[in-house]
Amino acid sequence: MKRRNFINAAALAGLGLTFTSFELLPERKKIRGTFSSNKNKVSIYTNAPVKPTRIFHITDTHLSIDDERGVKYQEFSKRMAGAYKSNSHFQTEVEYSTKENFEQTLELAKEQAIDFLALTGDIFSFPSEAAVEWVLQKLNDTGIPFAYVAGNHDWHYEGMKGSSQKLRETWTEKHLKPMYQQNSPLYAAYDFNGIRFVCIDNSTFEIQSEQLDFFKSQVKSGSPLILLMHIPLFMPGRTMGYGCANPKWGEKTDKNFEVERREKWRKGGHTKVTFEFYDEVFTAPNLLTILAGHTHRPAIDFKNGIPQIVSGHNATAYFTDLIINSLAN
Numbered sequence: 001m002k003r004r005n006f007i008n009a010a011a012l013a014g015l016g017l018t019f020t021s022f023e024l025l026p027e028r029k030k031i032r033g034t035f036s037s038n039k040n041k042v043s044i045y046t047n048a049p050v051k052p053t054r055i056f057h058i059t060d061t062h063l064s065i066d067d068e069r070g071v072k073y074q075e076f077s078k079r080m081a082g083a084y085k086s087n088s089h090f091q092t093e094v095e096y097s098t099k100e101n102f103e104q105t106l107e108l109a110k111e112q113a114i115d116f117l118a119l120t121g122d123i124f125s126f127p128s129e130a131a132v133e134w135v136l137q138k139l140n141d142t143g144i145p146f147a148y149v150a151g152n153h154d155w156h157y158e159g160m161k162g163s164s165q166k167l168r169e170t171w172t173e174k175h176l177k178p179m180y181q182q183n184s185p186l187y188a189a190y191d192f193n194g195i196r197f198v199c200i201d202n203s204t205f206e207i208q209s210e211q212l213d214f215f216k217s218q219v220k221s222g223s224p225l226i227l228l229m230h231i232p233l234f235m236p237g238r239t240m241g242y243g244c245a246n247p248k249w250g251e252k253t254d255k256n257f258e259v260e261r262r263e264k265w266r267k268g269g270h271t272k273v274t275f276e277f278y279d280e281v282f283t284a285p286n287l288l289t290i291l292a293g294h295t296h297r298p299a300i301d302f303k304n305g306i307p308q309i310v311s312g313h314n315a316t317a318y319f320t321d322l323i324i325n326s327l328a329n
């Protein structure tokens with residue numbers, strides 16, 4: 001814990017207040033400061049003493065690189081391997097492969113000395129070992145630290161038997177493991193420049209109780225947090241793509257289970273744990289922003305003053321260029 005946050009914690013404890021009392025603090029003591037956006041650029045100024053940090057938020061590249069190791073899985077990877085073959089660049093409209101668009105994004109990140117890469121899932125269209133190796137090589141070549149959380153396609157071999165939870169457990173362990181840099185696929189935290197990047201895998205749309213406990217402990221730490229997830233959290237007026245903690249999510253609203261050859265969404269909808277997680281996120285005094293993907297359409301929403309940034313799909317080379325700066329600097 002940073003010294004300044006520790007002092008805040010001690011002062012609050014002395015007053016008999018908890019961290020959830022941050023909202024009572026004078027404006028300059030609150031962690032969230034200002035928020036501005038322009039096209040794919042976002043800047044967030046915080047009252048916390050963080051170092052200026054520029055982040056590329058990359059999501060939904062949908063790479064379908066494969067080699068002979070993937071032949072035995074072709075029955076399960078065929079449909080997604082054929083998707084996103086060619087994509088027009090979000091700025092130039094020139095057609096490129098997803099591979100070329102991912103490379104261009106990373107080259108730009110390197111050229112512009114970006115500090116951190118936040119990857120929020122569906123980087124892969126299916127869990128190909130060859131693709132994972134290729135991505136890791138590309139990421140390591142940039143020399144830029146990164147955090148990765150899975151999307152619903154990263155671990156999914158369509159038509160393979162098993163629940164979504166079980167398939168995620170299997171393929172994050174068998175093929176995606178190196179992406180997690182020795183951390184758990186379900187939840188992890190990466191400290192960088194005074195900011196804590198918290199990854200929560202909600203790629204089944206749901207939250208498990210150990211993930212909720214982990215997130216609560218991150219809120220209690222008092223560190224300025226950035227939450228990385230694949231599925232955006234529910235926002236009234238948005239589509240079912242904003243499905244995590246969406247009160248309408250469930251068996252009855254699942255339109256794609258046949259095409260994607262997977263189990264239907266949960267009968268009866270979300271569990272209490274997922275709803276509790278939602279409340280915890282949108283009352284977290286030290287959460288700077290949520291970064292998500294999945295819908296492939298860039299959009300920003302606010303709830304209780306907390307922004308949720310959904311980035312466009314990097315299959316078109318789209319990324320969100322996010323700058324975190326301190327009002328104290």
Ligand SMILES: [Fe+2]
Pocket residue numbers: 060062122151153294295296
């Ligand atoms: Fe996607």
